[in-house]
Amino acid sequence: MDIEKYLQLDYWKASATALQQWFLRDVWVVETLLELVVILLCIALGGLVARPFKPRLARLVEQRNWLTSTIGRFLAALQQVLAFALSVMLLALAMVIFQRFELSSRIVNTAMSLLSAWVIIRLVTSILREPAWRRYIALFTWTLAALHILDLLHAFLGLLDSLAVTLGGVRISILLIIKAVIFLTILLRLSLGASSLLEKRIRNMEGLTPSIQVLLSKALKITLLAVAVIVTLSSLGINLSAFAFFGGAIGVGVGFGLQKVVSNLVSGVILLLDRSIKPGDVIEVGSTYGRIESLGARYVSVATRDNTEYLIPNEDLITTQVINWSFSDKLVRLKVEVGVSYNSDIHQVMRLMVAAAAGIPRVLSNPKPLCQLKNFGDSSIDMELRLWISDPENGVSNVSSDVRIAVWDAFKANGIEIPFPQRDLHIKSGFREPPKA
Structure with a gap:
């Protein structure tokens, strides 16, 4: 078929004339109009008969809780095409009557075939779970069936094949x-x-x-x-x-527009090969702290304790500093700094702090907590409590908070003072004016 003829006005004029003659010869006649009337009546009657059955099918699906099951989808599809199915039965009865009186039933037969194909295809595709795929496949399959029934499939495929261009051979x-x-x-x-x-x-x-x-x-x-x-x-x-000639264009596109995409893909492969991070690790990147949920081709999904999921590009994990709290194992040491008054008994303070840390459920007993005197400050004696946990994915700051609360309670109960900076302000009096010249 030549596409150029479709661009000529004479072709369309001849086609319009032929269509007009066909309409007057084959359509605008008593036999054809009778068949069309019978088809419309059968479709209308099928819709009326199906109307009371549709709510019953819907209630049956809801009562049996079949909404997401295969049988539920089948009954939902049957509810939608029930009118057409009944119309097909009525058209079959009409064909028997037409043949009885030796009348032409070609159009009735065609209409019955089209509706039958739609009913069957719609019921068969109901087994698919995705609604969009059901609609697309049903529509596409019925279109092919309709073209075949109308004996237009070969001509339609030829038309589509004639609409072509040549690229690179x-x-x-x-x-x-x-x-x-x-x-x-x-x-x-x-x-x-x-x-x-x-x-x-x-x-x-x-x-x-x-x-x-x-x-x-x-x-x-x-x-x-x-x-x-x-x-x-x-x-x-x-x-x-x-398609080899597309290689240069793709290379240019990668070089300019897809640098970050390719970089993230390559970085993702590197992360998987060197095993620096893996699903389940607890990492800290900048201000983001959380557990790695998944490793993607372009990004890493990190879930925080705020139920927020950060998608960090793979390139950032290669080029920036990453703290992996569970790289070799999940044993993590925390440090809690506390200042006490110079009037305090340091030995008692150390015992109270260790006992307070040992009373927190998530603090490990082995290695056991340890308290050290770090410095003699301006206003306080600076103590440092060191403790270990084995579940950093459950949070780190919350453990430190629990330990500080326990230390506070222990100090209050034993009269240990936590000092705060104080300043004395001395005001000099007796200001004298400078002597006059």
Whole structure:
């Protein structure tokens, strides 16, 4: 088919004339109008008969709690196409009557076939969970079925194939693009499903570290997606070498517009290989403190105790200082500094502080808490309490707060004073004016 003829006015004039003649010859006649009236009556009657049954189906789904189940989706689809299903039965009865009186029933048969195809396709696609996919697949499949029923499928495919351009020696038509989208969508869905199953298997392998598990999962996912794209192009008869000229453009795009994206991808691979951080680690980056939830291709998800999730780019974890509180193990030492009065018994102060720390549930008894005298300050004797915890993912500052409260209570009970800075102000009097010259 030649696309240039569709751009000529004479072609459309001839088509309009032929359409007018067809309408007067085949449509505007008694037999055709009778069939059209019967079709409209059957559809209207089917809607009226189906009306009282729809609420019953809806109540049945709600009472049995089938809203998210396969049978619930099937009944919901049946509720939507029930009127069409009844119309198909009425059209079948009308065809029997037409044949009885030897009347033409070609249009009635076509209408019945179209409605039957829609009812069957709608019920079959109801097994899919995603509503968007159900609608798209049902509409696409019914369109193909309708074109086949109307004997227009071959001509329609030829028209789509004629709308084409040639790029780099590759002929790209609308039909080729549609096929590529369908094949690629199916293969991508299969690839993602396979990668999810393999990822679950990898996570159950106890001999692999979390970083290696994430690395293998990401590598398998990328590999399966790449295979899906290559298989799609090859199945459509596209020579992959024909896309070589796109390499330079892609390189320029990466060099200018995708620097950060590529940098984050490479940084993510480095983080997985050197195992500096892994899911479950407690890290501190700048003012962000939290537990690593997941390692992504572009970012790391860090969940804080405020129920806030920070998405930190992988590049930042490579180029900036990161405090990993659980890199080698989760044993963490905390320091709590307290100042006491010079009138205090230092030995008693040290015993009270150690006992206060030992009474906190999260403070470990081995290694046991230790108190030291750090300095003789201007207003106080500076003491430092050192203690250990093994669960930094549950927070660090809250433990320090609990220890300070326990120390405060112990000091209050034993008369230990926590001093604060004081200044004495001396005002000199007897100001005399300078002698006059």
